[in-house]
Amino acid sequence: MKQPKKLLVLGGSPFQVPLIEKAKEMGLYVITCDYLPENPGHALADEYHNASTTDKEAILSLARKLEIDAITTFCSDPAVPTVGYVADQLGLPGPRLASVEQLTEKDKFRSLMQKVGLNVPACFTVKAGELPEGIDPSQRYIVKPVDSSGSKGITQSTGEAEPLEQAINYALQFSRAGRCIIEGFIDGKQVHGDAFVKDGKLIYHYLGDHYFFTDTNSFIPISTRWPASISDSAMQSVVAQTEKLLQAAGYLNGPINIEARIGSDDKAYIIEIGPRNGGNFVPIIQQHLSGFDFTKAVIDIALGLNYTASVKVRYMAGAHYILHSARDGILKSIAVPEELKKHLFYAQYFKKEGDLIAKYQGSGQSLGVCLFNFNNSKLRDDLMNEYLPKVEIR
Numbered sequence: 001m002k003q004p005k006k007l008l009v010l011g012g013s014p015f016q017v018p019l020i021e022k023a024k025e026m027g028l029y030v031i032t033c034d035y036l037p038e039n040p041g042h043a044l045a046d047e048y049h050n051a052s053t054t055d056k057e058a059i060l061s062l063a064r065k066l067e068i069d070a071i072t073t074f075c076s077d078p079a080v081p082t083v084g085y086v087a088d089q090l091g092l093p094g095p096r097l098a099s100v101e102q103l104t105e106k107d108k109f110r111s112l113m114q115k116v117g118l119n120v121p122a123c124f125t126v127k128a129g130e131l132p133e134g135i136d137p138s139q140r141y142i143v144k145p146v147d148s149s150g151s152k153g154i155t156q157s158t159g160e161a162e163p164l165e166q167a168i169n170y171a172l173q174f175s176r177a178g179r180c181i182i183e184g185f186i187d188g189k190q191v192h193g194d195a196f197v198k199d200g201k202l203i204y205h206y207l208g209d210h211y212f213f214t215d216t217n218s219f220i221p222i223s224t225r226w227p228a229s230i231s232d233s234a235m236q237s238v239v240a241q242t243e244k245l246l247q248a249a250g251y252l253n254g255p256i257n258i259e260a261r262i263g264s265d266d267k268a269y270i271i272e273i274g275p276r277n278g279g280n281f282v283p284i285i286q287q288h289l290s291g292f293d294f295t296k297a298v299i300d301i302a303l304g305l306n307y308t309a310s311v312k313v314r315y316m317a318g319a320h321y322i323l324h325s326a327r328d329g330i331l332k333s334i335a336v337p338e339e340l341k342k343h344l345f346y347a348q349y350f351k352k353e354g355d356l357i358a359k360y361q362g363s364g365q366s367l368g369v370c371l372f373n374f375n376n377s378k379l380r381d382d383l384m385n386e387y388l389p390k391v392e393i394r
Helices: 017-025 056-066 080-090 097-104 106-115 161-172 232-249 282-290 294-302 377-390
Strands: 006-010 029-034 047-050 070-073 123-126 140-145 155-158 180-184 188-198 201-213 220-226 254-263 268-274 317-323 344-349 368-374
Touching: 006 017, 006 056, 006 080, 017 029, 017 294, 029 056, 056 080, 070 080, 070 294, 080 097, 097 106, 097 232, 097 268, 106 123, 106 180, 106 232, 106 268, 140 161, 155 161, 161 180, 188 220, 188 232, 188 282, 188 294, 201 232, 201 254, 201 282, 220 282, 220 377, 232 254, 232 268, 254 294, 282 294, 282 317, 282 344, 282 368, 317 377, 368 377
Parallel strands: 006 029, 006 070, 029 047
Antiparallel strands: 123 180, 140 155, 140 180, 188 201, 188 254, 201 220, 220 317, 254 268, 317 368, 344 368
C-alpha cells in the first residue's frame, strides 16, 4: 500500500486548523509542531512535536528525522522564514529564505521598494540609542520593529525627539534583530487582504478597507471590510507594484497578505507584503466571499503541484471584526447585537467567562474574531457603523 506523503505544518493555533483539516481531507500524513501543545491543531494531526516554529535548526533536524515530503505554514509570519530555510536545505518546494527575508524584514523591504523605483514614504532604520538625521519634527511617523508580527511594537509618533525616542525604545522591545524602522505617515485610506501569486503574477486578489483601534497611539487593526472602496486606478497600481516587488524578491508562487495605503492624491503606497496568508481567519472569510480556496492552494504549492483555481471567483460583501477590550479586567460576557448576528457566519472566541483580559495592544490581546457576510457594501457599512459600537464586552 502506498504511504501518504508527509506534510510538516508549522503551528497548530486556531488559525492553522483550516489548513490541517484540508491536508487530512487530501489524504496527507500531517505532522504539526510549535511550543504550545494545547493548541487545537495538534489534536487533528497524525503527529505533534514540541519545537518552536522560529527555531530553524530544530525544525530542520526534525524534518530530516521524519523524512518529510513537504513543509508549510498558514497565517503565521514568524514561521515563514523557517519554512524557507528548511525548503532550501532539503531541496523541497516552497519559498526561498532570501526571498522571504526581503519581504518580512521591513528595512530590507523598503530598500527593495526603492531599488525597483516604487512609491516609498520617507523611511529610516535605527538601532537602540539612535535618532536619525532628516526627521521633520512637524511631521507624523509610524515606528515599528523590522521583524515583528501581529502589530506588536507599532506606534504613531511626531518627529519631536522625546516622543520619537519613546516610540523607538518601545519598538525595539519586539525586535529580535534589534532594529526598527521609522516611516513617514501617509494620510489616506488603507486597504488589506490576501492574494495568490503564480509565476510572479497575481492570479487572485481581494482587498478591503482596513480599520484600526483608535484608543491608543498604536496602529492596530480591528477590522477589514470587503470589497475596498478605492478607485480602479489605485487598485491597479497596488497590483502592479505588488507584482514588481514579488518578482524582484524572487517570491513567485504562494500566498501573500497585502497592506497598502491610498494617499489623498489617489497615489498607492505598498505598506507591507507578507509571504503568507493574513491572520484572524482572513483566508477563510475570503474563501467564503469569493470561492478561492487558500488552504488547497497553499498545500499544492508545498507539494510542488501546479495549483489551478477550481471555482469561478466571485466577490461578495463581508467583513471580519477582531473582538477586543478597551481596558484591563475580567471577562464576563461578549454580546453581539442581534442585527449583526443575522449576518454572522463564523465566530471563534479565544477567551471565556472569568478569564483575565488586557487592553488591546496587538494580536496577543485579541478576544476572538467574527466573520460576517452581507448582500451589499451599503448594508454592511450601515449595520456595522450602527451596531459595532454596541458589541458589549464586559
